Amino acid sequence: MSEKINYTPQQQAAIQTGGKNILVAASAGSGKTKVLVERVLNLLQQQVGIDRLLVVTFTKAAAAEMKERIEQALQAELAQLNSKDVQRKQWLLQQRLKLKTADISTIDAFCLHLVQQYYYVIHLDPVFRQLTDETERQLLAEDVWAQVREKRYGQQRPAFEQLTQNFSNDRSDDGLSAVVMKVFEYANAQPQPIAWVKKLPAAYAWPQTGGFQQSSFYQKQLAPLLQAKLTTIERQLGVLEQQATENGLKNLRPQLQPISNK
Structure with a gap:
């Protein structure tokens, strides 16, 4: 149903793993959309209806691209079928029709649809709108x-x-x-x-034993910040000392001696 592409082992696993939900996370341009499309097509080959799938993305463009690629793949297979493949043809035609309303969208669009359909379960006024401004x-x-x-x-x-x-x-x-x-x-x-x-x-919270330096706030947040600041200052003083030496400003060296970590 689709073009032949050399997928990585991880991509192959995402495409062929059946019977469970998956999360595809990768950098931009790494082929996430192609992998998800191929997974959908693979499930369609196993007679899993498009209306039984939930595919969510972060952008409208990616969702639209997925639907377009699936549509093209279905159309390509329909064109290759002969007149004897009646059952398969009917299946593919049904999937094409269901594709228009399939749950292939952005995450926020799916959540909005869910709330609009079941607003009465969470006691929400049906006349609501998204706060997008x-x-x-x-x-x-x-x-x-x-x-x-x-x-x-x-x-x-x-x-x-x-x-x-x-x-x-x-x-x-x-x-x-x-x-x-x-x-x-x-x-x-x-x-x-x-x-x-x-x-x-x-x-x-103040520790039960010891002073402020034993507190969780100091140990986990303040101490690392102070250490990073002191390290930066020490590095800058070292650079200034070197520049003073190179430019013959020996009298400034005592004031620029790097501080030592204690």
Whole structure:
């Protein structure tokens, strides 16, 4: 059903592995679309209907290309069949018709279709739309934060007051707003945003034994950062010392001696 291509062992495994779901991950231009198309065609040869498959990609272009290649492959095989292959011809014609509505699309398009079809299961208003405009999304986030912020100010919670003082100045609380929005963006990139936010305080917990240097925050986040900064400074001082020596600036050498790692 398709042209002969010399696939790698990994690509062959992705094409021929049956009875299970697969994830094809590779760099741009490595042949992901061809492999997925070949896998679909291989399943069609095994009498697996196109309507029983779910193929999702990250771009509309890749999804459209896949459908086009499958259509061409089906058309090519139909053209090669003789009049006696009635059953096979009917099967291929059915697949061509089903291809137009097959679940070969981007991930977000498939999820949108799923929500539109089963909105009543998750108690969602059927009259909804995707929030695709970045400006509108940002305005909505800022509006919600403004409401939450005013509510917290009215409650006079000491913890919130301390948080505001840590990130704001005597003129505005823009610093706090910036931190909240940044945490919001990071949280939304996580599979479980709320659970991720709830785990954040654990990284800053004071150790039961030892001082600040024994804390998880210092060991895993602050110490590596400080070490990287000190290494960079040491390297730069070494370069400056060499340049001072080469240019006859001996009096500057004592001030440019590289610091040692302790």
